[in-house]
Amino acid sequence: MLSLPAERIDLRGASGAVYGFHLADPQALPERAGAYALCRPGEEPLLIAETDRLDTAAAELRRAQSGDPEVRLFIRLNVRRQIRLDELSDILAARDRRCGADRARTAA
Known part of the structure; x- marks a missing residue:
């Protein structure tokens, strides 16, 4: 049976805020x-970034899909640069915290 990709993914920030990203048509x-x-269905994102023009993300998607055609592009619209940067920092801080916890458990 074919597994269809999710239409939306939610990424939690270190603050506890949840940021919704919607599946995008690269065209x-x-x-x-x-x-x-950029992420594969059901997996953690391979890349999380921000840009002044989302249409430029299509090139990133093509590069990722050249190695893995299952990779999909999810977008979050927000106009103000400072808001984008704050949200991205929050999401990445949560990922860093999880990676740090994983490293600590591995070292113990």
Whole structure:
């Protein structure tokens, strides 16, 4: 049976805030600012980034799909750069915290 990709992923920040990203059609990306995530269905993101023009994320997706055609692009629209940077920092801080905890458990 074919497993369809999720239409939305939620990424939790270190603050506890949840940020929703929606599956995007790479042929119809807006020329707007936002954040994006590349990930395989059901897995942690391979890349989380922000940009002034989401249509440029299509190139990142093509590079990722050249190695793994299952990779999908999820976007989050937000116009103000400071908001994008704050949200991205929050998401990455949560990922760093989880990676640190995993390293600590491995070392113990």
